[in-house]
Every structure is written in C-alpha cells, then in structure tokens.
Amino acid sequence: MIKYPDVQGTKPDIPMAIQKVGVKGVLYPIIIRRGEREIHLYSTIDVFVDVPASRKGADLSRTIEAIENVTDQPAKVSGVEFLAEDIAEKVLSKFPYSTRSEVHLEADYFSERSPEDGKKHMVKYRIISRSVASKDSSVTSIGIIVHGINACPCAMETTRAMTGEEFPLEGDILAKIPSITHNQRNTVTVVIQTDRAHQLEIDDLIDIAEKPVNGPLVSVLKRRDEGELVYKAHKNPKFVEDIVREVAESIAISYPDFPEDYGVEITSESDESIHPHNAFAKVHSTFGELRKSLKS
Template identity: 50%
Template sequence: MIDYPDVQSSLPEHLIPIQRVGVKGVYYPIQVKRSGRSVNLVAKIDLSVDIPANRKGADISRNLEAVNDILGKGEIDGIETVAKLLSEKLLEKIPYSNMSTVTIESDYFIPKRSESGKESMVKYRIYGKANASRGKSTIERIGVEVKGMNACPCAMEGTRAIMMDKFKMESEFLSSIPSITHNQRNMVKLVIQTSPENPVEVDDLIMIVENIFGSPLLPLLKRSDEANIVYNAHMNPKFVEDIAREVVFQTVIKYSMFPDYTEIEVSSESEESIHPHNAFASIATTFGSVRKSLSKKF
C-alpha cells in the first residue's frame, strides 16, 4: 500500500498567512423551494478559506466534499442558505482555518409582459454570499443583477440649450418637454445582508431596481412598447450616480425594520453609446450610515 505524503501540511518557504485559498467555478444543479414554488438553478460556486503561515497549502478536495455534503440533500430554500451552510461546513472540515467565504451565482428567469401584452422570459443574475468565522455568527447576503434602459441628463440639457437658442420663439415649450439625448443600457448589482430573522426575496430586489429604471429590458417588443420604453426613460433621465443612490434609498425604505448594521452594496454601470468606455458608480455602506446621512440638512 502506497503511503502518499501530506504535502499541504508541510512548511512553506515563506511563512506568510493567506486570507483566501480555494476553488472557483464549481457548477452544480440545485433546486430551490421557496414561497410555494420550486425553481431549478445551475449554480456557479466559489469557495475559499484562510490558512496559517506555517501551512504550505489547503486541502482543496474538502471544498468539493462540502459541496456534495450540502447539495446532495435535495431541495433547499435559497442560495443564500446554501452559501451559509457551505461556509460553515468548510470550517467543520478544515480545522486549521478560521474564516471561510462562499459565493454562489446563477441565472434566474421571470416571465414579464410588455405594455402591449407580449410575454418574454427575462434573464437576471442572482447571488448568495456568506462569510463564516470560527466562534462568530455567519454573515449572509443575497443579491441580484438587473439591466434596464437609461437616458443621459447631461446631453439632454445640452441639446435643450442648443434647440432653445435656435428656436427662441419655442423656448417655453422646449423647456417643458424632454430633449434629445443618448440612451444607455444600465446594469445594477444590488447585494444586501440578510438573516433568518430578516429574510429577503430576490423578486423584491429585482422589483426595486426595475421600478427605478421604469422598465425592464424585454426580448420581445412591439412598436408601441419600444416607444413607451424610450419615452419613459427620457421622462426620467439619470446619471449612474443617481441610479446607485436611488437603489440604496429605496432598499432602505423597503426594509425599514432592518437593523442599522445591515450591509448593502450597489453598483450601477452604463454601457455608453457615445463613448468607447462605460460609466459606473458604486456604494458600499450600512443602513445606519444611510439613515444618518439622510437625516442631515445641507
């Protein structure tokens, strides 16, 4: 019988601790049963732990053992729950680690109808995240990625100024309607801390973001739908900064009973139509910090 050496437990050349080591891109089919319905997902899972300075490597195979242990049990009630269970299972299987991180993401589809009544399957991205620390409570997060249409307010006011200069007799009318501007396809990522005491549904997060856009991006649109989407975007133009702030604000309002320590992360990125680059804004804060900021008078 061959005695295979345990290389991972040997001393490294440089005695430096590593905060995160693990695997990325583990794909696994999962079935979520929640709110009276079941949803099949193909989850992409990243798992990692810390290792001490006196250890050459981590036992990577235990990451996959943890996945099989947790996901081999059948239905679960949410990807944030899976992330929590996996992060805790990692610390159970790897005694030399004190911290673990798990991120799960998957495509998620919801049927949506346009104003003309045409139905489309709209694709979103959903996230479950967890950070476990030995001797402490596990931090869970749930999130979504949503795309929508936006109109640039800067170009709108610029073209308004040009038109009011060229058509001085119509300046009053021109000041009362949206002006010409360029469109942007904006992608918002919203991630919020959650817990069994403070549950969050991905459908609700998607609704928060889409209400700010005014319309989701739909695969199937008739002429009237296209016109309404463009009209609505031009009636409510926003910078990426406006979108990020509005998502944070509406999320804090929606979950007004959540404690001040609740963490929230929002990013807003617009695919620019008149630039070769994109514009973005991001916010990482807590509900308490947002409430404190909103209470100030400037």
C-alpha cells in the first residue's frame, strides 16, 4: 500500500503563522426546519482556519467534509446561523493544529410580501450568517440584505425654497406638500449577534430593515402602486444616516432581552441618481450602546 506524503504537514520555507486559510464560494443546498416550516436554500459558504508557523498548509478537504457532516443532518438544523455555527465547530474539531475557525454563509431567501397594493409578491432577500469558533466558545450572527427607496431631504428643501421664490403666493401650500427631489434604490444590511437562547425570526428582521426605505421593492407596479410608492418616499425623505439610526432604534426596541455586549451592524447604501458615486452610512455597535443612546 502506497503511503502518500503529508505535504501540508511539512515545515514551510518561511516559518510564519497565517490567520486565515480556507475555501471560498462553496455552493451547497441546505434544509432549515424551523417550527412547522421546511425551508430549502441554495447557499454559498466560505470556511477558514488559522495555520501555525510550523505547518506549510491546511488540510482544505476537511473543510468540505465538515460542511457535508453537518448538512447531512437537516433535522437538527433550525436556523442558518446555527448551521454556520455547527460547521465552524465541526471544522475546528478536524483541525487540531488550528485555534479558531470562521464560517461565512449566504443564501437567497424568498418571502411572500404584501406592500401598499395589498397584493402578494414573491420577494428575494439575501440571508447572511457568520460564526467564529475557538476552542472554548463561538460567536455567531444572523443578518439580512433588503432593498428599498429613499428620497433626499436636502435637495427637497432646496427645491422647495426655489419654488417658493418663483411662486411666492403659494408658499403655504408648498410648505405642506413634498417638493421635487432625487430618489434612489437603497440597500440596507443588518447583522445581529445571536445564540440559541436569543433567537430572532428573519421575517421580523426584514420588516425592521425595510420600513425606513419604504420596502419591499417588487417587480410589478401598476400606475397607482407606483405613484403611492414614490409619494410615500417623498413624504418621508431620509439621508442614509437617518436610515441606519431608525433601524438601530427599532432593533434595540424589538429585542430587549438580547445581552448588552452582543454586536449590531447596520449599513445603508444609496445608489445615487445624481452622482457617479454612492452614499453610505454604518452603525457598528452593541445592544448596550444602542439602549444607552435611546435613553439620552
């Protein structure tokens, strides 16, 4: 029987530790069983471990084995975030020379939504999950990416002033209605640290993320529906800063039992219609810091 050499286990020419080695873009079907629901997702998974200075490389095939070991037991998987956590822990058990493992998992998620028109639309979202495992603990998070529309409040007040100057006798009316402004598609991303004792429903998180950006965006809009969406956005114009603050406030209120030190990350990015660049805002905080801000 041939004894194959362990090339990865040999000493490297340069004895330097590497913090992240692994595989990216592993495509894998997964099944989530949550209550009475069975959710089929097509996921993209990245898996990493650290490699000590004494080794030339990592045994990368073990990362795929870990994914297969965990996903072969769908009855035990109740959430995307816990699937990522289970994979991270399984990976670490297969790499005795590593001190930490990291898993990033994303998947398209389709949800039936009813916007202003009251009709049901199938809307695609992107679920995000991350988990970092060490020998004695794991840190896991779950998140969502949603799309909406926001109108610029700065341009609105500028055009209101310009219109008032042109039509001075109509000042009272102009002050009561939305003025002309530019609007754009806005992408909101929310990622929240969680654990098995502090869980959340992804549909609830979608509602929180979509509200400030007048979501959901749907593929079919009749004239009335289109008008109502645009009018709604212009009645409540927002900067990207306003959006992340509103989402942060809603999260702090919606999850009062989440631990103070658990992380919250929120971003808002507008595909600016009048600029060749995008507008961006980010809140990177903890539940404790968010609650403190709301009290001040």
